[in-house]
Amino acid sequence: MRKTLFYDGSFHSGVREADTFRFLEVTDGIITGTYQEKPAGVRYAKEISLGGKHVYPCLIDGHVHMLFSLAVMAVGFTVCDITPAGVVPHNLAGVEKKIRAYAAKKPRNAVIAANNYILTAMDERRLPTREELDDWAGGRPVVIYSIDGHCSALSTPMLKKLELDPKGHNGTLSGEAHERVQGRLTDIISASITLPLLAKGIANFQNACAAYGISVVGALEGNGDSPKDRATALIVKLARHFDVGVRLYFQYIDLKKAEKYAKVQKHLRIGGCGDWEMDGATGSHSSAFHVPFKDTGTTAPCYYEQDFVDRIVKEADEKGYQIASHAIGEAAIERIIAALNQTTSGRMHRIEHGEFHSDASLEELKKRRYAVVMQPGYAWIDKRYLNTYTQYLPQEIVDRMHFKTLYDAGICLCGSSDSPVQDLDPWLQMLGMVDFYHPEESVTPYEAFRCYTINPARAILEDDERGTLETGKAADFFTADKDLFAIQPKDIVSFRPDRTYYGGRPYRKKKGTVAELLGSMLKKAKLV
Template sequence: MNTIMMQHCLFKDGYFHTMDTEDECYRYMGVTDGRISYLGDTRPGGYFHECSLEERHVFPALIDSHLHLLYTMVLQAGSCVICEIRDGRVVPDTLDGVRQKIEEVCKTNRSKGIIVANQYIVSGIREGRMPNRQELDQWTEGRKIVLYNIDGHSSSMSTALMKELGIYQEGCDGILTGKDHEFIQGKVMESIGKAVTPKVLARGVANFTNLCIQYGIGGVCALDGSGDVPEDKLTRMLAKIASHMDIDVRLYLQFTDLTQAEQYRRYQSTPRVGGCGVWEMDGSVGSHSAAFYSPYRDTGTKGACYYTQEQVDDMLRKADEAGYQISSHAIGEAAIDRVLDGYAGFQPRRMHRIDHFEFPTPEAVKRICAENNLAVTVQPGFSWIDRHYLKSYEQFLPDALIEQQVPLRTLMEHGVCVCGSSDSPVQEINPFDQMLGMIDFYRPEESLTMYQALCTYTKNPAAMLGEERDLGTLEVGKRANFLVSDQNLLELDRHTIGNVQIRQLYLDGKACRRKKGSVAEFLAMMAGPGHKI
């Protein structure tokens, strides 16, 4: 198909679900110069080319509102998975099984400077703990290794890696949680980054792009940057790469130092800061670092907020006054209240967001329902996996807290801008895993309809980003970003949602092509024109 034809194309023989309402659907869609120029049930004239979709269904391209792009690309291209869920159980489920897995990884990766191991499921291990420093030293024969718990909020390191990072202390067990884990991740990424070659980057970009095409994802919110590393060369590299990628990227810089964030404004369509890292108010349930008012069932500890209320107030106000959209991780009720109290002290200039919002108090729910300038990004797929396989909530939290999980339906019905996301690499970027968690929620009475679930990946994130004039629904004048599916996504249920087949992803009216992952392909991409992120 030549360029002239692509600039003026009529898509036909399809069902074009606009997502403006649940029922609005047309049979024809015209695209001119990358934007939708016609929607209707009668065939228009004047289009140079026609493309039959063979009775398939069309929806707006999906938007993942919270993932970590550098980790997703680099770690997936050069890391190993420790635990998997097979036949309804965690494998391996003992420390001895983990030892065997790590020893095998070391044998097949003798030249690697650092071993990065992901998806360790501490709640599924019989011993109920991470391996300690001494065990990792023995299993790897003294090599550098970091092992991440599945939620990404605790880790275990070998002696060699701890010494390289300058955090080794005699007698320590090498298991890091809370601020000790969170605020050292920039240095860990610097160490991992030493092994990042053009080949690794090419493979990482290709893998990520191909997954987005597979799942119909046209845009992502990338929460990246390490506030504990002053120069952070990896994030500068990421910004340049993201500005040339096929998939739309919106970068949230994980810096509290706004002078550090200022350097990236030339890349950004809208200045944005926050996310995880130094913008985290607390940790996670699985790592016992989410901040609650009630103690954990198994340890009796409550978890602590990483910042005082005064510090949070100052962070939020300064970033808002400087013109940034703000995103902040808060999982436990105490952390959520800290963010809400921070915003209550001034009138925000634009919509900001709270990431996760997983265990709010009833009062916090009332407060956010009364606001019109706070969005929440959620990952109910993790809750779904936990209920069926991980069982960490049952093991670690009192029953009352489990029942306090984010009330999805209540928030949606009160007009809160709820946005779906994967938190990749914590979970795969498959959006239908998250939508399964929404329509079959831990709290059944708070489950969403399929239309509501799709809204969290289309019109809601577009509104959160302030880009509803271009994205989120199929409307004349908007960018022609859409997916083509064999199934009517609105008719999916918990039994069929795992069988979705996305046939094609179109961005600005052009079909996205899968990448091969070669260095030549990567260099050609980088040599092309850039765009805002």
């Protein structure tokens, strides 16, 4: 029993906005006491000053796609960056330049996967064609993902790798055609990741988490269209040795594929995006609404019929799984809610995104208290740079986006990044909460913080273990110079931790070498 006492900090428990204490006692990584006065007569192995800084519980990002995030950090790049001056680049000439520069540094057959293509910010309003990609990337297999992750552009060699006939194909995939190749695309991308690239990607991912103050991620992994899905098997093995806590949700409809991982899961969890999507996304005109899109006059269907969704949800609930399901349009949200309403376990289930719920769904959410895992930073970007919502959706739908209404109703509302769809940056997501799409739906910095701590701890079924600085919980915390709860709301986007601690130990930045990765694999494996 090694007891450590942290002192000289303003410790914010996170339980209530004004709750602070002055001494934090940690034993073997767990908080064993919080005090206003130094406990008398206790011998501590170590007493550590936190230099007068503010101290907060670490953040939890409940919805990332880790394998994709690692892959992008290993073999890809971000096409568009959002800067205060706007989206860069914002035309195909700029994209061409970026791809040419990146490809020139890569071997002749290197697979290239780039994300964050902001279609609606492009002067040309389209993705590159396969012929353009062939030219720009010198004949390499390339995939470019749109920022919402629901459409893509592929070069001819990439189409061929997917066994899609390039004849008459312009290289663009969207809707179900796009979703149904994600497993095979992931296989192709991951097969191209060498051990040194993987070590880099893993280090970059964990370094980014620690720099942002994140201690745990909910990772939505796996693709049903890949028969063996070796990439997912690998990620499970690796994630058990990360410093950052990883909680896996398996995106398989076929529970048998998930069951082989049951013994390494901390709680049984299933679903996410992938095969558990009820619909697509708005930027790709594939979110399911009862009314047509404003610009095309088309409607997109839910991906599954009600009785099928009812059946898979019932089976998973009865087998002890927590269920997460992607639903964006009102029709998709109604579909998953109707199925979840028939579950009997009482376990908290999750709706991912859940942006454009109908009034009836809002009432159901209030009553049944499903967790809603949103990305308000995306809406913040859309309002300023993408304008997909106002271009594609009727006003009555746009008006329906809520945040404070859900928060005030006591719904387990969470922020998340959907990385690599968006950068892992939780502070951008919190900006989206304090400066919401509809200003009257904004929350305070403290309330936004809760949507990244206590609420996601509940959404991953671990609110008894983390999410606040209280006795019995993990000693995962970060220090900062400024008082987060007292800052001007819009300054939250530039808020950064000074130092991040996992289990009472300061995180040491990873170098990304193969030796370091192999060394970490020798440590005791954790549940995921």
